[in-house]
Amino acid sequence: MNDTSPSAPSAATKRPQAVLTGLTLLSALAGLFFTIRQQRLADYPEGLSYLFPGFIFLCLLGVGLSFLRQTRTPAPSSPAHAAGTLFNTAAFCQICGLLLGYVVVIPFIGFVLATLVFQAMAVALVFKRRGLLWLCALPICVTAAFTLFFTKALSVPLPRGTGLFYSLNNVVI
């Protein structure tokens, strides 16, 4: 990144941010030191359970605030900025939803059926592929490969679902 680029934060704005962050870190360190001194005679180890996370949290807060202040204008080297990318949020939300749904339904309808449905929907909705090859052959081949790999090669029991689905999966697996 070129320091002289127009969107780069100037040295004058960077210095107070560095000072702010440095002060936060120092305060957190001082807090840690004095808390330990205070607790020296307290009962160990229960008293210290939240000391380390508290210290990290304070640091995280300080650095995070400093970071947010600096990134109000996106850094030129950020991947999205560099590529001038338009985010495909619809596809992203679809794949997140599909994967979440996949994880949620696996215990109920079993691995085989859930995987078939997930793959067919992902290919159709997210990757916009149509046709028998993409919507049937791909899910069947990939699901069969993974099922065989996990159950036969690795001897890992895969979820079989409940009720009718359990019986159905028992036939397949």
Next chain:
Amino acid sequence: MFEFGAILSSPDLPLLIALITAGVLTGFIVGAMPGLDITTGVALLLPLSYVMGQSEALAFFTAMYCAGVFGGSITAILFRIPGTSESVMSAVEGYPFTARGEPGKALGVAIVFSGAAGVAATLVLMTVSPLLAKVALSFGPGDYAALGILGCAAVVSASGDHLARGLLAVLLGLFFSTIGPDQISGDYRFVIVPALEDGITLIPAIIGLFAVADVFWRILTNDVPQLGRGALAQKWAFPPLGYYLQLTSTFVRSWAIGLFTGILPGAGASSAAFIAHSAEARVSKNAEQFGNGVPEALAAPETAKNAAAVGSLIPLLALGIPGSGTAAVILGAFEIHNLQAGPLLFAQQPELLNTIFFAVLIANIAFVLASFILMRPIAMMTSMPYPVLAVSILTLSVTGTIATGGLAAANVMLAFAILGVGLRALNIPAAPVILGLVLGPIIEVYFRRGLLMSDGDIAAVFGSPVSMTLLVAATLFLLWPLMQNKKWRA
């Protein structure tokens, strides 16, 4: 000194060789496959560890790592698509050879120098790790805590121009490491949902942050790799021995840079490749030709990245501190087998270390041989349509996570996948989060153990010369980039 006699006379040798070969081929394909880097590949296949013995699993993954770091160079040189982040410079310097009809020259340089660097670094790994482990055996709790702090500082320092981003990522990892049962008092901390009762385990976090987040990110940004096949139709004529020998000084320089960079926690093979390339540009007589297909410009990053990959195993094995993101993932394989990487491993299980060294050495030789024979079919395999790869990665991620940790682990994986996308959007590196997750318990547990032993006297915890030296080194690591005018910026 390590001996391979017991391994060579063992009845399990054929199985071990088969697994190392499988690891090399898998690493090769994963590295070469655009959209699947080696960290992701190792993370995806970690559940395989459950069906392998300790030594077999570690041999497989270390072999896969060594071959995978090189595998990215194949698509980088032939199609200008780096299969891994380590191969970016290979694409810049290697593709011009292909463009002018000489892919064999670039592939030859990449294969020979990567293999030689890996073998030479393995010899250092075999010599230095036991010595380092012997020194580490005398470490007290404070020394270990200081070592963890040094690891964090090195990771932040390796964040290049963006120290704030590196620090933020490490702190996130450190914070996540405190979720779940406190290892000393047994208190449950930040368990806001039942899925966090056991804390954040490494494997779902790794799979979510690397494998799933990568697919999500590519979908979000429409960044779907597509390969042409023009380079596959060309004739590949590999250069004669003299062509390689004239690059000996480049090899020595870049190997030393790569090895040193690899040993530093967090720096990894990607940084090593960039550093070696820019160092070579400073000393080369053909500096103005860099970017147009000059052999030394390609040899430097190829050498450095493989030396760094093996170098990153030195702190992992000797101290339990991973030297790179992938080394942190390999630590997951140790975890699966209830092994603790570090000095005690050398004292208690030297035969396991022997197997790992053997695997790394054989892998570095095997991938050179395999490259010359299988380069073309592997290059053809990488032109798999991305939707097939993406749904396979997602299915394997969910299945692998459920197989290792149940549905709770799958939820953690999903959360880390979303986090991974957020980190990429903010240009924050993901590997330091995992390193923070690994180093957090080391720092906290040893620090508190030190406090218990010293009756709460913090000065006594860090009072030893080793601790003081490590803490001074950590401070220098943090201050050095600032003194180098890299500034505090996001």
